[in-house]
Amino acid sequence: MPSPASTARAGTSCRRCHRRKKRCDRTLPQCETCLHAQVACSFLDDDRQVGTYPIAYVQGLESRVRDLEKQLTAALASTGLPDGPRGELAFDQPIVNFATPPDTDNFDNLPLLSPPAHARSDFLAEELKRLSLEATAERHLGSSSGLSFAKLTQAVLRRLSPDKAEFVFDDMPEDTQDQPDGPLPEPFQDAAASLLDLHNAYSSPCLFNQLSLSHVMEDETVLADLQLPDRGHISYLMEFYFAHSHTLYPIIRRGEFTSVIWRVYSQPQEPLAGSALWMFRIWMVLAIGSTTHCSVSLVEESESVLYYNKAMVYFEEAFGLGDMAALEVLMLQVSYSFFNQIGPNTFFLVGVAARMAIGMGLHTSSSYLNLPADVVEYRKRIFFSLYMMDRVVSMTLGRPFAMHDDDIDIQPFTDVEDENLTPTGYPATLDPLHPSSMSVPLHILSLRRIASEIATKVYSPRTAHLSPFQRESLLQSLHKKLIAWRRAMPFPLPSTNSPVPHLSSSWFDLNYYTHVAMLYRPSPLFPALDETKVKVLAMAAAMSIRQAMNMHRQKRFAYNWLNLLGVFQSALALMYATTAQPDQLGVVVRESKAVEDLELAVELLDAFGRKFGAARRLARMVREVVVRLRGYECE
Known part of the structure; x- marks a missing residue:
């Protein structure tokens, strides 16, 4: 029995296990289940399957190649042969015949090449x-x-x-x-x-x-036949999406989405059921709702992956339906990637979306002139959701922001419910005793702006010219902003039946202390x-x-x-x-x-x-x- 460390594994389950809903160990060249059943595994002839190897094994192979190259160079030097390109050497036989695939059945007999197991400092x-x-x-x-x-x-x-x-x-x-x-x-x-x-x-x-990504195309018939889940499950996933992801990144207009999904569910011949953008939205909301639920409950993710794959069937057509549609499509993928990344990495997606938004001028007030009030609010929600995504990902990696605060001359979206938004405007006075569902994302936006200041003022090499007094004043100023942010937490928080992290006071405490730690750990400041x-x-x-x-x-x-x-x-x-x-x-x-x-x-x-x-x-x-x-x- 090969050890786990020396075994290659496929990226997804074999077709037989997938259809039978059996757990597949994904061992290459043939999974254990098919081997015991004495049937041919789809891995044997699936040229689209992606195999993975332990990093230590690959590092060992790379190290071995470097050693062999050094030995070859030394041998050439000792024999007086020119150390030219490999193609110029007249070997009688090739060292490795790449035209013939290796005997994968004997993979487990290969020695595991790994780096020396010494302690590292x-x-x-x-x-x-x-x-x-x-x-x-x-x-x-x-x-x-x-x-x-x-x-x-x-x-x-x-x-x-x-x-x-x-x-x-x-x-x-x-x-x-x-x-x-x-x-x-x-x-x-x-x-x-x-x-x-x-x-x-x-x-x-x-x-x-x-x-x-090969999993998206692995079994087209499964995706083609996939229908919306039952009404109760749709309601549960929608509630989780709007309580969780929507209060972080209000990308979707809730009232409109709820109306459309139930029309599509009840009437399969509904015209919007033929809209690539709406079908992408529906399946992505279900996928994000499912994966966010899995992130809290630690249950398996196959459902969310299936819904994501279904959404990707509509991706290309939806992406081509105009700039705002393309931007929304990318941002829904970013939202999903925070929990379960299958497609392009998060940093890449955020960068592409940010450049698209800047190209559309969503960061400038002139782009909102003569637009209906509800459209203005919707576009601002999209833009500042992207701003928050950019801050989270860029600060995690310590990279420059895709959007700079100095270039943004628009005010954030308004603390108002969707049903109070009309093309002509919204109520001039809002009830302070009952904050809207936008109060939480607005408060989180305030935190991201403080984090942006921390990144540009504390972790910037431009702080070198500051005096000790200026450094201390800057540190205290940012700390006071964090304290003010924590004290201004929306109250009462929106109620929900879903166990959503950021609808509890502990989440705000966690973020306050996390940012204080970021502020006070050793930095260029x-x-x-x-x-x-x-x-x-x-x-x-x-x-x-x-x-x-x-x-x-x-x-x-x-x-x-x-x-x-x-x-x-x-x-x-x-x-x-x-x-x-x-x-x-x-x-x-x-x-x-x-x-x-x-x-x-x-x-x-x-x-x-x-x-x-x-x-x-x-x-x-x-x-x-x-x-x-x-x-x-x-x-």
């Missing part, structure tokens, strides 16, 4: 880098991503080593036989415990799952922290973890890649702030609750491990730091 930075890049985009990570901070944390962890040498983490992968309890979604069932074993390259069109700032950072990081745990216990926490990064960065900040304080480490550990808070972070990462294989590795690393810190409690 740059693990925290490497883990954060791989986690961020696997989530959203290609190579470059900037300062706001926390990469430099991860390296600094690695350095201060020397205090936990007996000889004050580099604190290193064991580079050996976990025992992949120990699977977490509870339902494990099929796309993640074979995710390795180590980030080095994640199956996707950085430029892969997948996130942490193994579903690729304050490369070195004094004791006061270190203690503020420790408090903010600890409170971030506690608020995330509160939401986890309330079953309101979204297990998506953004929150996985957030929990890991909070753990990094707490590890740094604990070990960087000038007092005796034993005193710091005993007087603070750092160990208990880091144990909460481990518990959260273990929960993420049911969906993301990378999280299990991160949990093991934080657990190792906890063990070291425990040793100082008795000193």
Whole structure:
């Protein structure tokens, strides 16, 4: 039986398992289920299938190729042969015959080539880098991503080593036989415990799952025959979409959408059932509602993937129906990619959408002249939803924003319900005792604008010319803005039957403390922290973890890649702030609750491990730091 580490796996289930609704282990060249049934597996002749290999295996192959190239160069030099292009060498036989496919049936007999299993001293930075890049985009990570901070944390962890040498983490992968309890979604069932074993390259069109774009075309008959689910299930998914994604990014006009979907459901001959744009909207709303529900409940994702694939049937035609339609189509894909990325990566989608919006002039007030009031509000909701998406993704990666605040001269959308919007306007006075459904996205927009200031003023190299007084004033000013934002939280929050994260006060607390931690961790504004700032950072990081745990216990926490990064960065900040304080480490550990808070972070990462294989590795690393810190409690 081949080990999981040495086994190639397909991107999706084989056709037989898919049709029989059986769990497929996706082993290449033939899945275990078909092998036991003694039937031919579709993997054997499916040239559209995408196979994945452990990163460690590929790295080993690359290392072996480099070694062989060096040996060849040395051999050529010793024999006096010219070291020219390979094509100029007159070998009697080719070293590898690429015209003949390898004997895939003997794949399991191939030795696993892997890098040396020695301890590494740059693990925290490497883990954060791989986690961020696997989530959203290609190579470059900037300062706001926390990469430099991860390296600094690695350095201060020397205090936990007996000889004050580099604190290193064991580079050996976990025992992949120990699977977490509870339902494990099929796309993640074979995710390795180590980030080095994640199956996707950085430029892969997948996130942490193994579903690729080829799955959209795998079984056209299934998609062609797919009908809308029953009325009760549609209602549930719609409620989850509008309570969750819509209050973050109000892209869809709720009243209009609700009317159309029930007309299409009740009357299959409804003219809008033939509209590619409306069918794309309907299936994407169901897909996003399903995947956001899965992110909270940690159940398997096959339903959302199926709905997404159905929506993509209408993508090309819908994309060609004008600029606003194309922009909405892209933004619905971005909204889906925050939870379950199957198509192009999030950073790419946001960049394309942002350039399209700027090309349409949605950032300038002149573009809204002579438009009906309801159209103005709708377009502003679209634009500022895209603005918020850009801030989230760009700050996660530490990259320049696609849209700059100085270029935007329009006011945000209005705090008014859809039913109060008319082509001629909306009520001049709004009821302050009953905030509309737009109050939450407007408040989140305020937070994204503060985050934008943090990125451009705290993490910018242009801060080098500021005096110490100016730096301190800037820091205090941004902190006061965060406090004012938290105090101005909409109240009462909209009520919903769905366990939506950002409709609880804990979500606002979590975001407040997360941004305070971002503000106070070492940055170009304050490369070195004094004791006061270190203690503020420790408090903010600890409170971030506690608020995330509160939401986890309330079953309101979204297990998506953004929150996985957030929990890991909070753990990094707490590890740094604990070990960087000038007092005796034993005193710091005993007087603070750092160990208990880091144990909460481990518990959260273990929960993420049911969906993301990378999280299990991160949990093991934080657990190792906890063990070291425990040793100082008795000193």
